[in-house]
Amino acid sequence: MVLAILGGGQLARMLALAAAPLGVRCRFLDPDPAAPAGHIAELVQGAYDDPHALQRLVAGAKVVTFEFENVPVATTEWLQQHAGVQVRPHPRALATGQDRLLEKQLFARLGMAVPEYRIAGTLAELQAAVAAVGAPCIIKTRRLGYDGRGQVRLRPGPELDAAIVTAHAELTRGYTAGLIVERFVPFRRELSVLAARSAHGAVAVYPLVENEHEGGILRRSRAPAPAVAPAVQQAAIDFVHALLRELDYIGVLAVELFDLGGQLVANEMAPRVHNSGHWTIEGSMCSQFENHVRAVLGLPLGDPAMAGGGHATMINHIGQLPDRETLLRLPGVHAHAYGKTGRAGRKVGHSTVVGTGRELVDAAAQRVIALPPGATDWPAGS
Amino acid sequence: MVLAILGGGQLARMLALAAAPLGVRCRFLDPDPAAPAGHIAELVQGAYDDPHALQRLVAGAKVVTFEFENVPVATTEWLQQHAGVQVRPHPRALATGQDRLLEKQLFARLGMAVPEYRIAGTLAELQAAVAAVGAPCIIKTRRLGYDGRGQVRLRPGPELDAAIVTAHAELTRGYTAGLIVERFVPFRRELSVLAARSAHGAVAVYPLVENEHEGGILRRSRAPAPAVAPAVQQAAIDFVHALLRELDYIGVLAVELFDLGGQLVANEMAPRVHNSGHWTIEGSMCSQFENHVRAVLGLPLGDPAMAGGGHATMINHIGQLPDRETLLRLPGVHAHAYGKTGRAGRKVGHSTVVGTGRELVDAAAQRVIALPPGATDWPAGS
Numbered sequence A, B: 001m002v003l004a005i006l007g008g009g010q011l012a013r014m015l016a017l018a019a020a021p022l023g024v025r026c027r028f029l030d031p032d033p034a035a036p037a038g039h040i041a042e043l044v045q046g047a048y049d050d051p052h053a054l055q056r057l058v059a060g061a062k063v064v065t066f067e068f069e070n071v072p073v074a075t076t077e078w079l080q081q082h083a084g085v086q087v088r089p090h091p092r093a094l095a096t097g098q099d100r101l102l103e104k105q106l107f108a109r110l111g112m113a114v115p116e117y118r119i120a121g122t123l124a125e126l127q128a129a130v131a132a133v134g135a136p137c138i139i140k141t142r143r144l145g146y147d148g149r150g151q152v153r154l155r156p157g158p159e160l161d162a163a164i165v166t167a168h169a170e171l172t173r174g175y176t177a178g179l180i181v182e183r184f185v186p187f188r189r190e191l192s193v194l195a196a197r198s199a200h201g202a203v204a205v206y207p208l209v210e211n212e213h214e215g216g217i218l219r220r221s222r223a224p225a226p227a228v229a230p231a232v233q234q235a236a237i238d239f240v241h242a243l244l245r246e247l248d249y250i251g252v253l254a255v256e257l258f259d260l261g262g263q264l265v266a267n268e269m270a271p272r273v274h275n276s277g278h279w280t281i282e283g284s285m286c287s288q289f290e291n292h293v294r295a296v297l298g299l300p301l302g303d304p305a306m307a308g309g310g311h312a313t314m315i316n317h318i319g320q321l322p323d324r325e326t327l328l329r330l331p332g333v334h335a336h337a338y339g340k341t342g343r344a345g346r347k348v349g350h351s352t353v354v355g356t357g358r359e360l361v362d363a364a365a366q367r368v369i370a371l372p373p374g375a376t377d378w379p380a381g382s
Helices: A010-022 A051-058 A073-082 A091-097 A102-107 A123-133 A159-170 A230-246 A288-295 A324-329 A359-369 B010-022 B049-056 B071-080 B091-098 B102-110 B125-132 B160-171 B231-245 B288-296 B324-328 B358-369
Strands: A003-004 A025-030 A041-046 A065-066 A117-120 A136-143 A152-155 A179-183 A189-197 A203-205 A209-214 A215-225 A249-258 A262-269 A311-318 A334-337 A347-355 B002-006 B026-031 B041-047 B063-066 B117-120 B137-141 B153-154 B178-185 B188-195 B203-205 B209-214 B217-223 B251-259 B264-270 B310-319 B333-337 B349-354
Touching: A003 A010, A010 A025, A010 B010, A010 B333, A025 A051, A041 A051, A041 B010, A065 A288, A073 A091, A073 B137, A091 A102, A091 A262, A091 B102, A102 A179, A102 A230, A102 A262, A117 A123, A123 A136, A123 A159, A123 A179, A123 B288, A136 B209, A152 A159, A179 B231, A189 A230, A203 B026, A215 A359, A230 A249, A230 A262, A249 B288, A262 B049, A262 B288, A311 A359, A324 A334, A347 A359, A347 B264, B010 B026, B010 B288, B041 B049, B049 B071, B063 B071, B063 B288, B071 B091, B071 B153, B091 B264, B102 B178, B102 B231, B102 B264, B117 B125, B125 B137, B125 B160, B125 B178, B137 B160, B153 B160, B188 B231, B188 B288, B203 B333, B209 B288, B217 B358, B231 B251, B231 B264, B251 B288, B310 B358, B324 B333, B349 B358
Parallel strands: A003 A025, A003 A065, A025 A041, B002 B026, B002 B063, B026 B041
Antiparallel strands: A117 A179, A136 A152, A136 A179, A189 A203, A189 A209, A189 A249, A209 A215, A215 A311, A249 A262, A311 A347, A334 A347, B117 B178, B137 B153, B137 B178, B188 B203, B188 B209, B188 B251, B209 B217, B217 B310, B251 B264, B310 B349, B333 B349
16 A cells, blocks of 8 residues: 655655554655655655656555645645545645635634734735734745744834835745735744544544744644643634534644633644654654554544653754764653754754653753754764 | 665564664665565665675675574674674674574573473484483474474374474475474463663663464563563573673574473573564563664663553464454554565564553453454555
C-alpha cells in the first residue's frame, strides 16, 4: 500500500516513519532533491504543478495527502479529478487553511471569536485598514506565511505611518494575494488543539498544548497545557469538532488559539500534522503522524491519550542541533534530527522530554534548551 | 552518518527506523532483493561473501553491524581487516554466538549452569552422545539453527533408537558442522535478558522478559517477567554483565535462560537485537534498536527502564498478520508489519500492548492472539 505525500520535509519524514509499521510505504513529491523525507522512502523530485511528476507521485496510490498547506489547491483538484486518487484532507480544507481571510470567516461562522481584522491590497487600503483596526496590530500576507514570515507587527506611536509604508513594500514584494490586518490580541498564552478525523467520521482529540514562540517560530510545546480551566478545554474541543465536521475533514487538523485568561480567540489552523504535535510521538498512545496516516487511509484512529508518564515537552532545534553526545546523555529525552543542513531560522530537529511530573519535565526541558550548539555533525545525509 | 548492516530483515528494518531520528542513515546487504529493510533505506543486493557487494555496503561508513548471527565470520573479519570499518559487535562475539558449543563453554567458564551436553558428528557419535546424556534430550545443529529449525527432540522409549537414526539423517542433510545433544531441562519458563554495552564500556540492562514459544518459535514475551525472585534477577544481570565484559562486547546482546524455579540455566545467546526485545519500542524509554545503534556508533546509551505504563506484552504474528482494521481498533496496541510476504512459520509482524497493569495488558494481549487472520492485505510492498 502506497501513500503519496505532497512535500518531502520533516513532517513527511515523520509521517513515513509512522507509516512503515502499519505496512504502508510513502512516496513524496518535492522540488528539493535533498528533501529529508527522501532518506526514508521514495522521493519524486519535481514541481507541484508538473503533471508528469504528479503522475509518478501517485502511481499505484489510492490516496494522496500533503505535509504543508502551501501546496497549490489546483494541484490537489487536478489529482482528484484526473489522476484517480482521493485527496485527503479535501482540497476545500486546504483552500481554507491557505487563506487567512477564509479561515477567519469560517471560525466566526462557527461562533469562535477572532481578532478584529480588515483586508487590504494597495497602500491606501492598508493605511485605512490599520486606522480602522488600530495599533498595536499585525499585518500578515493572506497566503504563504509560515514560521513568522510574511508578517509585520506595528506599534502605536509617531513612527506608525512610516512603518505602514515600509511594511507594505516588504510584504508585497513579489506577492500579490492581498494582506490582512489583525488587531493585536493581549493573550496570556497560545494554546493549540490537534485532532484527527477518520474517513468514517470518528474523531480523536489530543490534550491541549501550550506553545511558546521566539521570533515567530515555535520554540517549546508543553502537553497537556498546564492549568486549563474545564470550560476552556471544552470550548477548544467543541470548536475543533465543529471545524472537522464543517470541512468534512479527513486527517489531522491543528488549530492555534489565544488564551486570554479563560476566553479563547482563534488564531490560525493548519490542515496537516503540526509542529505543536511532535510530542505525540513519545507522549501519546498513538502519534499525530500515525493517526494522520490511519485517517487518510480509511483505517480506525488510535488513542490520543497521554502515554509515557503523562507529561511531555517538545523543544524545537532551530538553525542547528545541540551536541548529540550531550543531548543523548540526558535521561528521558528523545532526539529527532531531520537530516537537514543547518541554517538560521530553519527547524532542523526537535527533542521531546516525557515524564511523570510537570516540574520534572520542565526541568529536563530547560537542560535541553541550555545545551551547547552541536560540535558534532549529525546530518543524515553524510 | 551511514551505518552499514549485514542483513536486511525485520531486525535491520527496525534498526533503521530507530536510527533515522538520530540523524543516522542505514545501508543493508542482503541476498534477497525483497528484503524488508529495503523499504526504509538503501539495500545492496548481494551475497555475504561477495567483496564487491561488501565494498558497496560499507562505502562511506565507519561501522558495520549485523542483524543476525548466521553471517559468515570470515566476512566480518575481512571487513575489519580490508575495508577499513569497525565491526561491532566484534567478530569474536559473532563466532561465539554462532556455535552452540563455544557458547556453552563460555557460559560455563563464567560460572553459569548449562544443560548437560555432548557433541557428535557421525551417527555412532550421536548414538553414544544420546546414551551419555540420556533422554529426553534435544539434538541441535551446532550452527545455523533458528526459530526451532535445526533441532529435534528425543523422548525415551522403544522408538528412541530409530528416532536417533532419523534425526541424524535429517539434521546432517547438506550440513556438516556437527551436532550437539543437550539433556532436556525441566524448566518452569524461559526468561531472556537483553543488555546494551557502549563503546566506552557503559552497560544498560533491560528488565527480564518471560517468553512463550509455540513450535519452537517465539509467540509471546511479557515484560517485566512476572514474579521474578530478586536473587534470580540479580543472577541474570550479573551473568549478562560478565558476558559483555568477557566478549568486550559493543551493541545489544540477548541471552535466553531457563528458569527452574529459582535456579537459572543458560540456553543460548544472540549477539544482536532480539525478538524478545521488540516490546522495548513502546515499552521502554529507549528501545533495543536505538540502543544498538547508539552503542555501535560510540554514542551514549539510552535509558532501558520501562515506559508506557510499566507493563508490556509482545505478540508475534507468524505466517500471517491479523486483520489490520480489527487490530488497530484495540486500545493500547501498537502494530508492526514487516513488509514481508506471508508464509507458514515466517515472522511477518508483531504487536505490542503497553499498559499500567499486568492483568490489563495480559487481557489485551489475549484479544490480539484471538484476532481472526488478516482478510486485508497489508504488505508494504504493494
